Amino acid sequence: MAAEAALPAEEEVIIVGAGQSGLAAAACLSLRGVRSLVLERDDCVGSLWRKRAYDRLHLHLAKKYCALPHAPHPDDAPTYLPRDDFAGYLDAYAARFAVRTRLRREVRSARYDPAATRWEVEAVDLATGKVELYAARFLVVATGENDERFVPEVPGMEAFPGTVMHAAEYRSAEGMKGKAVLVVGGGNSGMEIAYDLAAGGSLTSIVVRGELHLVSKEIWNVAMALYPYLPVWIIDKLVLLMCAVVFGDTARHGLRRPAVGPFTMKLTTPAYPVVDVGTYAKIRAGEVRVLPAALKSVRGNVVEFADGQRHPFDAIVFATGYRSTVRRWLKSDDGLIGDDGLAARSYPEHWKGDNGLYCAGMVRRGIYGSCEDAELIAGDISKLLRPEQEQGSNTAGNKPDSNGS
Structure with missing residues (x-):
């Protein structure tokens, strides 16, 4: 029984982080018929906006630049969204695209197994302390720029x-x-x-x-x-x-x-x-x-x-910013993620690494950058998993909605 319980849960794509980048990547994958699971350390999606932002915060860019793929803000929404409105938008976005999340899961290790050609991810359920194992062909790092104070x-x-x-x-x-x-x-x-x-x-x-x-x-x-x-x-x-x-x-x-x-x-x-x-x-x-x-x-x-x-x-x-913790748990030396835990390569070559490793929202390009990354990652994974389907898709329709860069 112990050996059976230790078998990892199989997924097509594991996404680490349920902020705007992780949600956008999951939604774009879902629209292409690719199953993903989002692991999030906090107890909600979009925790940066809900738990670490001051009361008077409004988005600095107009709403057309702050909508995630395939879900523009309504016409009657304020031009510059207040913090709580954007947090609510992220909740609704996750629900609309049926994003599968496991909250209060802190990823402790993610390493690529070349023999099995898959990523093996170890996470801890912070509510119980139980260690959980996952395996996936693709891994998306979407923990963002604002991680540890x-x-x-x-x-x-x-x-x-x-x-x-x-x-x-x-x-x-x-x-x-x-x-x-x-x-x-x-x-x-x-x-x-x-x-x-x-x-x-x-x-x-x-x-x-x-x-x-x-x-x-x-x-x-x-x-x-x-x-x-x-x-x-x-x-x-x-x-x-x-x-x-x-x-x-x-x-x-x-x-x-x-x-x-x-x-x-x-x-x-x-x-x-x-x-x-x-x-x-x-x-x-x-x-x-x-x-x-x-x-x-x-x-x-x-x-x-x-x-x-x-x-x-x-x-x-x-107000001295944050540091990424990605390098503590990501066991990869392919050069996608730098020593600072953010994308090591410059835009637009920043989002794809080796062995099915990707990063979203890690190159300091804001919400609109998260949208572009999500579409690129979803398109690439879909092409690798289902080349016939991707070849017949209308790629022009896979660009971010209302999100100039």
């Missing part, structure tokens, strides 16, 4: 008397009115949290060490609309011209722009432009203080910075 080590932080949290834990400025709050990190999350705190009456400071491109939602959506038709360098020039009109010289207020244009940077580096939600007005009005140096140490409630400045704070929010 990253907080830098700062000497003395353990003795800080106030509140310390990661941006994943921040929900609102409730209880922070009148308090001095430091936000560490000048990306989209840090900037938006700083705005939320200042609007809620906090004495807000934000650490912005590097250069960044500040854009508005409207400017960035113009850039997205132009992308299929114009060279990137022209889009960069147009975006910067519009930004100069809207924002003026942001460097005067501590926000230095990189020499590389915003759209070029988005396509070639991990850096996203910062979509302004009102933070810049708060900075210009003196309601949000920009600090340019890294944290050096903490003594009591006083934070010392690398440039010698010292300031007292009541709370610190680390």
Whole structure:
């Protein structure tokens, strides 16, 4: 009986991660008649949106760029979807395409067996502690860019008397009115949290060490609309011209722009432009203080910075991003996944590895990138499993719905 219980459950495709990328891949496979199973560590699909996002979050791109394949948002949906609306959309998407999920399953190991020509996956049921074994010809890594919280080590932080949290834990400025709050990190999350705190009456400071491109939602959506038709360098020039009109010289207020244009940077580096939600007005009005140096140490409630400045704070929010954990469990050296746990190859060659290994949403191209990856992966797997069916399919109909890239 013990040997029989240890036999792995057979699947055609195992997908790790039930965020937008995993759901999109499962749906596209299902539409092609390919059976898949999604293993998810959390207890719901789309957990990033439901459990690790602040209350005021809205998608920064218009809804037509934020729909998963074959399921556009309805006409009466807001142009920029609120967090809860998008989380509900993901629930409905999983139900609509009958995505098979096993929740609270943490993958501990995935390795390719060349003798059996299949992937062998070991997962733990976090509810019971039981080890489960799976086998599949294809494995899709869809754990996303935002996996494990990253907080830098700062000497003395353990003795800080106030509140310390990661941006994943921040929900609102409730209880922070009148308090001095430091936000560490000048990306989209840090900037938006700083705005939320200042609007809620906090004495807000934000650490912005590097250069960044500040854009508005409207400017960035113009850039997205132009992308299929114009060279990137022209889009960069147009975006910067519009930004100069809207924002003026942001460097005067501590926000230095990189020499590389915003759209070029988005396509070639991990850096996203910062979509302004009102933070810049708060900075210009003196309601949000920009600090340019890294944290050096903490003594009591006083934070010392690398440039010698010292300031007292009541709370610190680390908007310092995430780290992938893929390399801890994926036993593969084919070069598809890099040491940082994200796609090692540049777009558009990033999504397919050897021996039936794929990755979706791992190359920092947002929701629309997840859509493209899902269609490519589903088409390739379908072709390998059912070449006759794929040859007769209308491939033009397999492109992402309403999702420009």
